[in-house]
Amino acid sequence: MSATCEFQAKDFKSDLKPIWCPGCGDYSVVQGIYRALAAIGRAPHEVAFISGIGCSSRIPGYTTAYGFNTVHGRALPIAQGIKLANPDLLVLAAGGDGDGFSIGGGHIAHLIRRNIDITYIVMDNQIYGLTKGQLSPTSQKGRTTCTSPYGSLENPVNPLLYVLAYGAGFVAQASPTDLAGMAATLEEAIRYPGFAFVNVQSPCVTYGEEAQQIKGLKAISESLAAIGHDPADRLAAMDLAQHYGSKMHLGVFYKNPEPPPTYDALIRERQAQLSQGAPPKERILDLFIKK
Amino acid sequence: MRKDLVFGMAGSGGDGIVSAGDSLLQAASAEGYHGVMTKSFGSQIRGGESSCRVRISTDPVLNPGGNLDVAVALNWEDFLKFGAELPVAGTTVVIYEAATGVAENQIPLVGVTPLQVIAVPIAAMAKETAGTERAKNTVVLGLIAGWFGIGGEAVMKGISKKLAKKSQELVEANQKAFDSGVAFAKSHPLKADMTIVPSASKGAVKLLTDGNDMCAAAAIFAGCQFFGGYPITPSTEIMQFFTNHVWKYGGAVLQAEDEIAGIGAAVGASFAGKKAMTATSGPGLSLKSEMMGLASIAELPLVIVDVQRGGPSTGLPTKTEQSDLFAAAFSAHGDVIRPVLAPTSVADIFRTTVEAFNIAEYYQTPVIILSDQEIASRKETLDPIDTSQFKIIDRLKPTGSDLQDYKRFKQTENHISPISHPGMLGGTYLASGIEHVESGAPTNSGSVHARMNDKRIKKLDPLKDRKDLFEITGNPDAPLALVAWGSVAGVCREALQMAREQGLDVKLMVPYLLYPVAEQTYRDFFVSVQKGLVVEQSHLAQTFKVLRMHLDLPKGLQSLARSGANPFLPGEIVAALHQLLAELQRSHEGKLQPQE
Numbered sequence: 005m006s007a008t009c010e011f012q013a014k015d016f017k018s019d020l021k022p023i024w025c026p027g028c029g030d031y032s033v034v035q036g037i038y039r040a041l042a043a044i045g046r047a048p049h050e051v052a053f054i055s056g057i058g059c060s061s062r063i064p065g066y067t068t069a070y071g072f073n074t075v076h077g078r079a080l081p082i083a084q085g086i087k088l089a090n091p092d093l094l095v096l097a098a099g100g101d102g103d104g105f106s107i108g109g110g111h112i113a114h115l116i117r118r119n120i121d122i123t124y125i126v127m128d129n130q131i132y133g134l135t136k137g138q139l140s141p142t143s144q145k146g147r148t149t150c151t152s153p154y155g156s157l158e159n160p161v162n163p164l165l166y167v168l169a170y171g172a173g174f175v176a177q178a179s180p181t182d183l184a185g186m187a188a189t190l191e192e193a194i195r196y197p198g199f200a201f202v203n204v205q206s207p208c209v210t211y212g213e214e215a216q217q218i219k220g221l222k223a224i225s226e227s228l229a230a231i232g233h234d235p236a237d238r239l240a241a242m243d244l245a246q247h248y249g250s251k252m253h254l255g256v257f258y259k260n261p262e263p264p265p266t267y268d269a270l271i272r273e274r275q276a277q278l279s280q281g282a283p284p285k286e287r288i289l290d291l292f293i294k295k
Numbered sequence: 296m297r298k299d300l301v302f303g304m305a306g307s308g309g310d311g312i313v314s315a316g317d318s319l320l321q322a323a324s325a326e327g328y329h330g331v332m333t334k335s336f337g338s339q340i341r342g343g344e345s346s347c348r349v350r351i352s353t354d355p356v357l358n359p360g361g362n363l364d365v366a367v368a369l370n371w372e373d374f375l376k377f378g379a380e381l382p383v384a385g386t387t388v389v390i391y392e393a394a395t396g397v398a399e400n401q402i403p404l405v406g407v408t409p410l411q412v413i414a415v416p417i418a419a420m421a422k423e424t425a426g427t428e429r430a431k432n433t434v435v436l437g438l439i440a441g442w443f444g445i446g447g448e449a450v451m452k453g454i455s456k457k458l459a460k461k462s463q464e465l466v467e468a469n470q471k472a473f474d475s476g477v478a479f480a481k482s483h484p485l486k487a488d489m490t491i492v493p494s495a496s497k498g499a500v501k502l503l504t505d506g507n508d509m510c511a512a513a514a515i516f517a518g519c520q521f522f523g524g525y526p527i528t529p530s531t532e533i534m535q536f537f538t539n540h541v542w543k544y545g546g547a548v549l550q551a552e553d554e555i556a557g558i559g560a561a562v563g564a565s566f567a568g569k570k571a572m573t574a575t576s577g578p579g580l581s582l583k584s585e586m587m588g589l590a591s592i593a594e595l596p597l598v599i600v601d602v603q604r605g606g607p608s609t610g611l612p613t614k615t616e617q618s619d620l621f622a623a624a625f626s627a628h629g630d631v632i633r634p635v636l637a638p639t640s641v642a643d644i645f646r647t648t649v650e651a652f653n654i655a656e657y658y659q660t661p662v663i664i665l666s667d668q669e670i671a672s673r674k675e676t677l678d679p680i681d682t683s684q685f686k687i688i689d690r691l692k693p694t695g696s697d698l699q700d701y702k703r704f705k706q707t708e709n710h711i712s713p714i715s716h717p718g719m720l721g722g723t724y725l726a727s728g729i730e731h732v733e734s735g736a737p738t739n740s741g742s743v744h745a746r747m748n749d750k751r752i753k754k755l756d757p758l759k760d761r762k763d764l765f766e767i768t769g770n771p772d773a774p775l776a777l778v779a780w781g782s783v784a785g786v787c788r789e790a791l792q793m794a795r796e797q798g799l800d801v802k803l804m805v806p807y808l809l810y811p812v813a814e815q816t817y818r819d820f821f822v823s824v825q826k827g828l829v830v831e832q833s834h835l836a837q838t839f840k841v842l843r844m845h846l847d848l849p850k851g852l853q854s855l856a857r858s859g860a861n862p863f864l865p866g867e868i869v870a871a872l873h874q875l876l877a878e879l880q881r882s883h884e885g886k887l888q889p890q891e
Contacts, residue, residue, distance in 0.1 A: 020725075020736055052567065052717040057728075065725045065737065070717035072566055073727035073737070074559075075589050081523075081556035085563025085571070086717065088547045089521050093567065093717050114552040275542050282543030286682050288512045289645075291540075292502035293679075294324050 013038035016048055020065045029206030030059060032180030033127050034066050036204075037096075039187035041067075044194055046094045053096045054083040056103035059134045060127035060206065063098050077107030084120045091121070091268040094194065098125040102132050105141040105161045116170040116199050118267040123193045126163060127206035130216060137211035144249060147213070164245035164257060167201045168238065173260035174200035175241065177253060180207065181222045185254055192256060198263050205252060221252060228255035235259040296492045298353045300443060301360035303381035304435065305346035306369030308339060311432030316347035317674070318436055322449035323351045324503045324676040327494035331356045333673040335380050335860070336613045338528075344373035346381060351445060353492050357640075358785035359673065361864040363387045364489065365443065367435055369417065370395055371403050379861035383407050388485060390438060392417045392431075411486050415479060424475045425468035433469045437476020444490035447477070502677040506641045506670035507574075510600060511536035513648035514572050518687055519598070520546035521571040523560030525553055525579060528612045529668040530602035533574040554582040558599065562586055565595040566726055568716030570652055574600035577619050578608065580663075584626040587661050591631045591751060593726045594704065594714070596655035596662075596690055598648070603667040603781075605859045615668035616859030617781050620837040623663045624810040630748050632755055634658070635810040636764070637665040639784035641675035646685070647807055650764070653688040658754055659714055665809065667832075669782040669862075690714050693722055702733040704747070710754035759813040767820060769795065769802030774879065775872055776820070776827035776852075777803045780838065783830055783863055790868035799872055809838070812845040826851035826875035830868060834858040851879070 016038040024030050041051065051069035055061035057076035064071025074082050083097040104112065104126045115122065131149065132138040138151040141161040148155050167175050174196040178186035186204065193200035207217045214220055233240060233255070241258035283290060302319065306312045313334050320332045330351045337343040350360040362384035368374035368391040374381065383389060383404055391402065393414035402412055415438060421430040433454065440447040451473055458465045504512075511533045514522075522537040524530075537548040546569075551557035557573050564571040575583060580601045590597045603619045605611025623635045636651050638644035647664060655662040693701060693713035698721035705712045712733075715722025724735040730744045731737055738744070758764075769776075769791055779787040784805040791803045804820050806813075821827075829839040829852065836856035842848060855863075855871055 047720070049720050049723050050718060054563070062737075065727075068723055070566075070723050071725040071727075071735075072563075072593070073725060073729060074562075075585050075728050078555060078559045078586070081551065081559030082563035082566070084549070085521065085523055085560030085565075086567040087563075088549060088560065089564035089567035089569040089571070090718060110552060111556055114556070271542075271547050275545055275547070278542040279545065285516050285518075285544050288516050288540070289502060289680055289682065291512065292504040292508070292677075293500060294321055294503040 011042045011045060011047070013042045016041045016067050016069065018066050018068050022066055023062060024059060025210050027209040028059070029129060029180045029208070030063065030127055032183055032186065033060070033125070033204050033206055034063055036178065036183060036186035036190050037063070037067065037125070040190035040194060043187070043191045044094070050092070051094045051096065052083070052086050053098070054079045054086065055097065056099040056108060058100040058103045060098060060100040061103060077103050078111070079103070080108060080111040080115050080122070080124065083122050084115060084118070087120055087122055087268050088271060091272060095122045096125065096194070097122055098127065100133070101126055101128040101130060101142040101163065102140045105163060105166070109141070112167060113170045116167060116172045119173065119198045119264060121198055121266040121268055123200045123202065125190065125202050125204060128163060128203050129206045129208040129212055131208050131211045133208050133211055160249065162245060162248045163203045164248050165242060168242050168245055168258060172201050172258070173198040173263055175257045176201070176255060177203045177205070177257065179205045179221055179225060179252060179254055181218055181225055182254060185227070189255060196259065196263065198260070198266050224250065224252045226251055226253050228253050228257065236261045296488060296490050297364070298492050300351050300364045300445070300489070300491055301362070302349045302365045302367065302439065303346065303363040304367035305344060305374040305377055305381060307373050308336070308341045308343045308345045310345070310369050311429070312345050312369065313347050315432035315435055316349045318450050318453050319349050319439060319446050320674055320676070321453050321503060322446035324501050325449040326445070327497035327499055327501070328352060328676065329354060329356045330676045331359050331673055333359045333669055335377060337376065338612050344376045346377050348381065351491065353494055356675070357788045358782070358865070359669070359862065361866055365390065365439070368392065369431065371397060375403065382864070383409055386410055388489065389413070390415055394418050413483060420475045420479065421472050424471035427468070430469055430472035433472040434476040437473040438480050440473070441477040441480025442485055442489065500679055502679060503674060504641060504677070505532070505672055505674045506638070506644050506666055507532035507602070507672065508536050509641050509644050510648050510664070510666065513645040514598065514652065515541055515544060515546070516682060517649045517652035518570045518689070519572050519652060520544065520569040521561060521564035522548040522573065523551050523564070523571070524557040524573050524575065525551050527554070527576045527579045529604055529671050530574040530576050530600060532671070533600060554579040555586060558583040558586040561597055562590050562595060565590070565597050566593070566716065568718070570596065570656065572598040572600065574602065576602050576604050577606040577610065577622065580619060580622055581626065587633060588627045588629060588631060589728045590661040591627070591633060592728055592730070594659040594712070594751065595726070596659055598651045598655050598662050598664065600664045600666055602671045603665060611860055613668070614860030615782060616833065617667060617783065617831050618833040618835070618837060618859070619665060620809060620833065620841060623665050624841065630752065632752050632811050633661050633663060634755065634758060634808065635663045635665055636807055637780045637809050638670060638807070639781060639805060640670060641673065642677045642680070644670060645680055649685050649687070650807070653686070654758065656690045657688045657711070659690060659711060660755065665781065667781050698722055703735045704731060704733045706733060706746070706750060710750045755811060758808065759811055759815070761808060761813070762816065764806065764808035765813070765816055766805040766807070767802060770800055771802060772823045773800045773802040774823060774825040775799060775801035775875060776824040777801065777830060777868065778806070778827065778838070779803070779830040780806050780809060783832055786863045786865055787830055787868060789865040790872070793865055794869045794872050797869065799876060801872055810841070812841060814846045817842065817846055821849050821852070824849045824852065826879050828853055828855045828868070828871055828875070830855045830863060832857065832859045832863070851875070
């Protein structure tokens with residue numbers, strides 16, 4: 005399984021130069037990912053890193069892992085196919101808030117209920133960046149953007165509450181205001197045996213609001229550990245998640261203390277069980293013999 | 296005595312019509328006959344109408360047959376809903392439920408006088424012998440055994456096996472119902488002898504299955520280890536077969552939350568290094584098209600089965616059509632070619648599916664199998680298939696030297712690049728839907744894009760030289776020709792036989808490769824052709840138009856196209872050929888007139 009040699013953050017950094025705007029929050033996210041992967045100790049070639057479309061979804065290319073920059077909103081279905089085809093791999097999925105909660109919103113519930121061992125990192129900047137500043141599903145109500153010139157009439161999706169409500173086993177939030185904390189949270193998420201979700205506040209320097217920039221984020225940040233939150237308490241986590249948008253709680257909201265078996269593990273069990281005494285596949289047509 | 300019989304039966308959902316057809320076909324198979332069964336429903340679960348046609352023959356069966364030899368109507372309202380799917384002619388024996396109260400000389404068939412019409416109190420016989428009208432289908436099977444000499448012991452053996460799990464009483468009750476049918480038939484002889492010739496191959500091993508199960512079994516044989524899909528009629532049984540069997544071979548199956556996730560998971564599994572498949576029908580194919588484009592540009596092997604049904608949109612969900620050719624060949628943005636293959640029968644869907652995996656793996660491309668509802672859900676008896684004659688191809692893996700400085704999308708002479716997968720040391724790369732240079736790094740460069748498009752398209756060129764993906768029968772120099780694919784090909788094979796028996800000089804081309812269009816193969820075929828028909832179940836004549844788009848067709852080549860689900864009949868195609876021949880002769884006569 006995992007390689008015995010030690011890895012450093014730089015071992016996960018690829019030669020590709022990011023296309024992100026200078027000062028984009030995603031730079032911090034990728035740093036956090038390098039550190040977390042180094043701490044985990046799996047070699048880059050044992051990691052599959054899948055994304056959808058958008059600024060944030062370019063992230064697999066900036067790592068030395070096997071990457072797949074797929075189509076808009078579909079990182080999760082593809083990631084799960086990879087994990088089910090080869091459960092030995094460490095599978096990460098990443099994308100933005102639009103990618104994950106608008107076009108791809110329907111998939112999250114199903115990965116959670118299947119409990120596939122994938123870590124999903126959403127870089128939440130509350131805007132559509134790559135298409136130049138349209139309203140996103142996490143944009144605050146009333147926000148003016150180029151597609152909401154008179155102010156948005158829609159309530160935002162609360163990503164934390166969303167995944168908690170579906171029953172995710174691991175839910176956390178991180179911020180570039182605390183890179184060390186982000187790396188630690190990502191590491192814990194990757195280590196969690198089951199579906200893990202990390203919402204990372206990722207400031208958009210070009211289309212983001214002031215309150216969303218580092219200074220603003222610092223002002224509303226609060227460490228969950230510091231306020232004594234118990235990550236085993238799912239109801240308390242849901243209560244805290246309600247503050248999304250006004251307060252930014254950092255750290256682990258919820259971590260199932262007794263993780264149930266993952267889908268990929270159950271598949272292995274089933275394969276082992278049913279392969280006993282199975283006819284060779286060359287004889288599969290024997291199933292159709294009528295005597 | 297007859298060598299071939301076509302039964303058509305219809306009743307209300309729950310009357311057990313399809314299960315009677317199943318029993319009849321299984322019994323025929325056990326007695327060594329060849330046979331085909333097709334089912335047709337309204338789009339409902341219970342209630343509504345359901346029907347089946349069973350063709351039984353001493354010779355291999357090419358299609359479900361034309362006009363019915365035997366029509367069984369449990370009620371007229373349901374029977375008539377199937378119209379041209381169950382055509383009654385002057386050669387048909389009509390058996391119907393006497394309780395419908397319709398006089399034998401007043402059955403509601405317009406413009407047809409059947410050979411013989413017999414009202415049978417089927418429900419009453421079931422009630423009297425088995426104590427329940429639910430045994431109506433068993434009475435019908437008894438009638439068939441009595442009148443046509445098929446299925447006697449074997450039918451009851453099959454039914455008993457099924458019912459024994461429930462109760463012995465049920466077995467006995469059904470035996471009585473069956474016997475009452477046989478007795479009725481014996482006491483009411485038919486005007487003509489319609490018993491079937493005993494089969495010469497009694498006792499020979501035969502397979503009995505439908506197109507969907509055969510397709511899934513072939514996929515597992517070809518090494519498919521992952522299926523991602525979403526239930527949609529009439530493709531769902533493919534997923535069901537996987538859920539039953541693929542685990543045994545180390546594979547996995549995912550019933551996804553939607554069509555997009557289904558194919559997405561398959562794309563992921565392929566990226567992870569496993570052979571993967573998804574199956575769907577028209578509406579699902581529409582949803583999957585973006586992912587097919589992704590697999591094309593990321594050069595990932597993938598097999599997509601589209602079991603066609605009537606469209607557009609929900610269309611005729613339970614009935615057959617051939618109208619997804621445009622969608623299969625063209626539903627993508629950008630410049631992309633994906634191979635499209637079509638089976639023509641349950642037997643050859645095995646070969647087509649194995650071929651689809653081989654092509655997908657070798658060329659690192661998505662491949663579509665265009666099946667159709669008729670092939671998918673019809674049952675056929677088959678001779679055993681020698682699986683050892685099939686070659687299995689796996690994708691080209693990078694060697695040690697490739698991995699020194701690995702370039703996933705490296706330009707090679709045949710445009711095929713070694714493909715690594717996660718877990719392979721030295722092979723890490725970025726796969727993407729975005730245009731990329733040889734290493735996989737994203738690019739916006741127009742010239743790289745042009746080169747990569749060229750690579751992805753040109754790598755498929757050799758496919759067009761595959762003569763083995765085309766079946767040509769009849770006199771190679773014939774002036775008359777037929778072109779047909781999918782389930783319609785079976786009808787045309789029989790039409791060809793009939794036409795040749797009637798002295799027509801005609802040949803038939805059945806393409807298993809529909810796209811890319813193998814221009815030269817068609818040109819060669821058309822050299823001798825002065826008149827011909829492209830026969831297809833598509834209102835728009837999609838095949839005819841795709842061919843015309845790619846090559847100059849002979850002037851005399853015409854389209855014989857109509858919407859599903861009403862099947863073409865071999866006789867109808869032969870009539871059209873006679874018409875073409877007459878036109879041809881007239882035009883020659885004109886030329887032969889002495890000049891003044």
